[in-house]
Amino acid sequence: MKRILVGIKRVVDFNVRIRVKADNSGVITEGVKQGINPFDEIALEEALRLREQGLAEEVVAVSIGPPDAQNQLRTALAMGADRALLVNHAGVIEPLDAARILLKVAEREQPFLVLLGKQAIDDDNNQTGQMLAGLWNRPQATFASTLEIREGIARVTREVDAGLEVLEIDLPAVVTADLRLNEPRFVKLPDIIKARKKPLDTLDPAALGAAPRPRLTAVHYAPPPARQKGQRVKDVAELVASLAAKGLV
Amino acid sequence: MNRILVIAEHDGRRLAEATARAVACAQAIGGEITVAVLGAEVAEPARAAASLAGVAHVLTFAAPANAHALAAVQAPQLAAVAVSFSHVLAPSTTFGKDLLPRLAALLDVPALSDVMAVETATRFRRPIYAGNAIVTIEAGELRPILATVRLASFEAVATGAAAAAIEAVAVPPELPAHTRFISVTSQDSGRPDLATARRVVSGGRALGSAEKFQLVHELAAVLGAAVGASRAAVDAGYAPNDLQVGQTGKIIAPQLYVALGISGAIQHMTGIKDARAIVAINKDPDAPIFEAADYGLVADLFEAVPQLIAELRSRGR
Numbered sequence: 001m002k003r004i005l006v007g008i009k010r011v012v013d014f015n016v017r018i019r020v021k022a023d024n025s026g027v028i029t030e031g032v033k034q035g036i037n038p039f040d041e042i043a044l045e046e047a048l049r050l051r052e053q054g055l056a057e058e059v060v061a062v063s064i065g066p067p068d069a070q071n072q073l074r075t076a077l078a079m080g081a082d083r084a085l086l087v088n089h090a091g092v093i094e095p096l097d098a099a100r101i102l103l104k105v106a107e108r109e110q111p112f113l114v115l116l117g118k119q120a121i122d123d124d125n126n127q128t129g130q131m132l133a134g135l136w137n138r139p140q141a142t143f144a145s146t147l148e149i150r151e152g153i154a155r156v157t158r159e160v161d162a163g164l165e166v167l168e169i170d171l172p173a174v175v176t177a178d179l180r181l182n183e184p185r186f187v188k189l190p191d192i193i194k195a196r197k198k199p200l201d202t203l204d205p206a207a208l209g210a211a212p213r214p215r216l217t218a219v220h221y222a223p224p225p226a227r228q229k230g231q232r233v234k235d236v237a238e239l240v241a242s243l244a245a246k247g248l249v
Numbered sequence: 250m251n252r253i254l255v256i257a258e259h260d261g262r263r264l265a266e267a268t269a270r271a272v273a274c275a276q277a278i279g280g281e282i283t284v285a286v287l288g289a290e291v292a293e294p295a296r297a298a299a300s301l302a303g304v305a306h307v308l309t310f311a312a313p314a315n316a317h318a319l320a321a322v323q324a325p326q327l328a329a330v331a332v333s334f335s336h337v338l339a340p341s342t343t344f345g346k347d348l349l350p351r352l353a354a355l356l357d358v359p360a361l362s363d364v365m366a367v368e369t370a371t372r373f374r375r376p377i378y379a380g381n382a383i384v385t386i387e388a389g390e391l392r393p394i395l396a397t398v399r400l401a402s403f404e405a406v407a408t409g410a411a412a413a414a415i416e417a418v419a420v421p422p423e424l425p426a427h428t429r430f431i432s433v434t435s436q437d438s439g440r441p442d443l444a445t446a447r448r449v450v451s452g453g454r455a456l457g458s459a460e461k462f463q464l465v466h467e468l469a470a471v472l473g474a475a476v477g478a479s480r481a482a483v484d485a486g487y488a489p490n491d492l493q494v495g496q497t498g499k500i501i502a503p504q505l506y507v508a509l510g511i512s513g514a515i516q517h518m519t520g521i522k523d524a525r526a527i528v529a530i531n532k533d534p535d536a537p538i539f540e541a542a543d544y545g546l547v548a549d550l551f552e553a554v555p556q557l558i559a560e561l562r563s564r565g566r
């Protein structure tokens with residue numbers, strides 16, 4: 001079976017402006033709206049399009065997270081994933097541990113392509129795909145803005161600091177989605193109902209042979225330093241005068 | 250003593266300023282600093298790295314396979330030397346972000362992304378949630394400590410120091426061939442580099458078309474500034490992707506940032522938090538950008554910007 005594995009991380013919704021707990025022990029996530037990491041929606045959309053073009057037969061969504069991450073997996077199923085896997089783990093998961101778990105899942109599922117987001121917008125790490133590819137000893141193409149699959153290879157355009165880079169990689173491989181890869185579809189109500197019947201299995205990280213072993217300690221959380229309140233200027237002349245007074249022009 | 254390896258970013262001719270900023274982070278950690286230069290052509294960048302303040306050694310990895318920075322090809326070469334260092338740093342650019350986590354996986358150690366401050370040799374601060382929180386991470390006994398360095402948080406170290414010793418490392422002949430470079434296209438705007446420019450003028454969705462986006466370039470030219478853009482402007486095709494500023498674009502710290510027709514979404518603002526002065530021109534008085542702007546002008550940009558250009562020109566800029 002030509003299979004694509006897609007990472008789906010449950011994160012605080014991108015519209016929420018998070019706040020740090022008063023005792024500096026973390027950020028407040030209780031009662032805050034959660035959703036699929038936006039880059040993972042893009043990764044999933046790309047996988048669905050490849051299946052729709054006949055280039056893949058099955059799309060499997062995998063999330064490492066608490067039982068509540070089933071909600072995000074149900075959304076992924078409603079978008080069109082064929083089945084879903086929850087790797088049950090409450091609490092923080094370092095990218096290396098996520099990559100170790102994804103490797104075990106990849107070894108079981110034998111995908112020709114693993115599509116992840118370029119970064120999770122909670123911890124902003126931008127590491128998991130690269131780590132998975134390293135552990136798997138397979139190619140990686142990060143920051144993808146176009147993806148073309150041919151017999152056994154992929155051609156990927158990457159959004160890099162210098163502009164657009166094109167790589168050719170042998171499959172299987174790991175590709176991480178950037179914002180401009182596509183625009184994810186909206187979920188329709190009948191799809192949500194259909195998704196309830198799709199298979200969603202739960203796995204245990206230790207049983208997979210990849211129990212998380214966090215090695216970094218977050219000792220303190222703080223809000224960012226606040227900027228000083230600015231001023232309104234009434235017109236261009238006042239703007240230029242203000243800037244000139246500060247030596248900025 | 251700490252032994253710190255800094256992975257250089259370069260294009261075969263010039264050493265990127267990002268490298269000198271990563272070296273500044275290494276200096277903040279404190280210890281003996283080595284710079285690794287991988288490439289097909291390494292002579293010029295190695296010489297430049299050797300003259301950076303604080304650099305004691307330069308290791309070159311010269312091989313045709315290193316002509317383009319492919320993480321899958323470079324990570325195994327670095328893994329072979331990384332174990333003898335206490336820290337391995339790379340700039341938090343698309344180059345460093347691509348490479349360092351792969352190296353970490355080969356070494357079976359975690360990595361820290363976007364280090365913005367060094368508290369001790371094992372304790373670092375980094376932004377999370379688009380910069381809406383800052384977390385302090387303790388790495389403890391873990392070695393080597395791998396990190397990418399947030400460029401906007403560190404000033405480049407000086408150049409022109411007494412040249413450090415340059416030593417060539419033998420590159421293994423068997424390197425992965427499963428990843429092949431095809432091409433890179435970059436639009437050279439002729440303007441200063443966005444990542445390190447002292448002044449930046451950015452345009453948003455309000456510009457309305459690629460033609461009208463020229464107004465942003467015009468103001469940038471008068472100010473001697475680099476050009477940036479919001480995601481909406483890039484998505485709409487007004488500006489190329491490498492000009493995007495923000496959480497998923499470039500994080501910059503210019504002296505002066507001018508935002509034209511940009512609403513100020515958190516993902517955009519996280520890219521300019523460290524700007525010394527932010528100017529916003531927006532016709533909506535309630536636009537969130539005004540909360541962060543040092544100088545806010547409520548106006549139609551198509552009227553205000555030509556006036557601004559004229560005013561600056563008349564001041565002899």
Ligand SMILES: Cc1cc2nc3c(=O)[nH]c(=O)nc-3n(C[C@H](O)[C@H](O)[C@H](O)COP(=O)(O)OP(=O)(O)OC[C@H]3O[C@@H](n4cnc5c(N)ncnc54)[C@H](O)[C@@H]3O)c2cc1C
Binds near residue numbers: 452
């Ligand atoms: C995961 C994720 C990552 C993202 N990463 C980034 C990122 O890195 N960078 C980024 O920029 N965005 C990013 N975004 C998008 C971000 O949320 C906003 O959608 C985007 O920044 C909006 O761009 P804008 O301000 O140009 O457009 P808009 O929000 O549409 O704002 C246009 C502004 O122009 C003003 N305006 C209109 N006409 C005029 C006129 N004639 N004169 C003056 N003002 C006028 C309007 O009042 C409005 O405030 C990301 C989003 C997500 C979900």
Ligand SMILES: Nc1ncnc2c1ncn2[C@@H]1O[C@H](COP(=O)(O)O)[C@@H](O)[C@H]1O
Binds near residue numbers: 008039065095115129
């Ligand atoms: N807990 C997780 N569950 C599923 N996918 C994940 C998880 N963590 C990371 N990923 C994938 O890896 C990408 C990059 O995450 P990060 O390295 O944490 O920024 C995400 O966009 C996901 O596709």
